[in-house]
Amino acid sequence: MAMKTQEDLFLHLLQDIYYAEKQILKALPKMAKAVDGTELATLFREHEEETEGQVERLKKVFELGDKRARGVKCQAILGLIEESEDVMDDASDDEVLAIGLTAGAQAVEHYEIARYGTLVQWAKELGYDESVPLLQQNLDEEKNADKKLNELALKSAKQKKKAA
Amino acid sequence: MAMKTQEDLFLHLLQDIYYAEKQILKALPKMAKAVDGTELATLFREHEEETEGQVERLKKVFELGDKRARGVKCQAILGLIEESEDVMDDASDDEVLAIGLTAGAQAVEHYEIARYGTLVQWAKELGYDESVPLLQQNLDEEKNADKKLNELALKSAKQKKKAA
Numbered sequence: 001m002a003m004k005t006q007e008d009l010f011l012h013l014l015q016d017i018y019y020a021e022k023q024i025l026k027a028l029p030k031m032a033k034a035v036d037g038t039e040l041a042t043l044f045r046e047h048e049e050e051t052e053g054q055v056e057r058l059k060k061v062f063e064l065g066d067k068r069a070r071g072v073k074c075q076a077i078l079g080l081i082e083e084s085e086d087v088m089d090d091a092s093d094d095e096v097l098a099i100g101l102t103a104g105a106q107a108v109e110h111y112e113i114a115r116y117g118t119l120v121q122w123a124k125e126l127g128y129d130e131s132v133p134l135l136q137q138n139l140d141e142e143k144n145a146d147k148k149l150n151e152l153a154l155k156s157a158k159q160k161k162k163a164a
Numbered sequence: 165m166a167m168k169t170q171e172d173l174f175l176h177l178l179q180d181i182y183y184a185e186k187q188i189l190k191a192l193p194k195m196a197k198a199v200d201g202t203e204l205a206t207l208f209r210e211h212e213e214e215t216e217g218q219v220e221r222l223k224k225v226f227e228l229g230d231k232r233a234r235g236v237k238c239q240a241i242l243g244l245i246e247e248s249e250d251v252m253d254d255a256s257d258d259e260v261l262a263i264g265l266t267a268g269a270q271a272v273e274h275y276e277i278a279r280y281g282t283l284v285q286w287a288k289e290l291g292y293d294e295s296v297p298l299l300q301q302n303l304d305e306e307k308n309a310d311k312k313l314n315e316l317a318l319k320s321a322k323q324k325k326k327a328a
Contacts (some may be wrong), residue, residue: 075242
C-alpha cells in the first residue's frame, strides 16, 4: 500500500499492529499451555484476554476513520513469534522454557509499545481525537504487561539463586 | 542452533543482536542520506558511530565466552528495516519521510532495548560478570537514542502546529 502521507502511514501502522495482535492471540494459548500451572501461564492467559479487548479497540479506530478493519502482514512480529516457537521445541527443561518464553514475550511487548507510542502521537497530530484514548489504553496495557513479565523474570532469578 | 539451556539462549540472543546491529549499520547511512541536512540526519549519523562501538562491545562478549563472533539471521530486524525502506520509496515529501523514518527507528530501538534488557539479566544470572557492563552500556545507549528520537518527533509536531 502507498505510504505517501502521514494519514497513509497511520493507516499502515494500524493495519500492521492489528495483524500483530491477531498473531499474538493465536500464539498466547500455545505459550500458556507450554508452561501450564505456572505464574507465567496465568500471565499469558490474562494477557490473551487483554489482547482481545485491544483488538476490539483497534476495530473501533478503523471504524472512526471509516476504514475496513484489516491486517497487513508484519514480518517483525512473525519473526518474534517464531523465536518463541523455537524455544518451545528445543528447551530441555521447564526453567529454560520459562525464561525463553518470558524474553520472547518481552520483545513482543516492546514491539507493541513502540508501535502504539507512534500511533498515539500520530493520532494526536492528525486530529483523530476519539482514537487517541483507545490507542493510549492499548499502550498502557502493553507497558503494564512488560512490567509484569519483568517482575516475574526477576522473581524467578531470585528463587533460583536461593535454591542454588 | 540448539536452545536447550540458558547458556544456549544467551548465545543465540547474542548472535541475534549482533546480526541486528550489523544490519542497522548498513541501514543508518541510507536513512541519514534520505533526510540529509536535518536534525534527524545528524541523529542517525551519531547513532551509526554509537552502533560501531556497540558491535565492538558485542565482539568482546563473544570473546569473553570463548565464542566466535557471528550473527544469526533475525527476521524481526529485517522486517523493521524493510519498513523504513518502504517509507523511503514511497513518502511524498520530506516531512512524511522524516516522521516515517523516526517511527521506524523507534521500533528498532525498542527491539534492541528488549533484547539488551534480557541479555543483561541473563548475563547476571549466568555469572558472566565481565559481560554485564558491556551489555548494559549498549542498553543505555539504545534507551538514550529512543529518547532523542522521541524528543525530535515531539519537537517536529510542535513546529508543524505552529506553522499551521
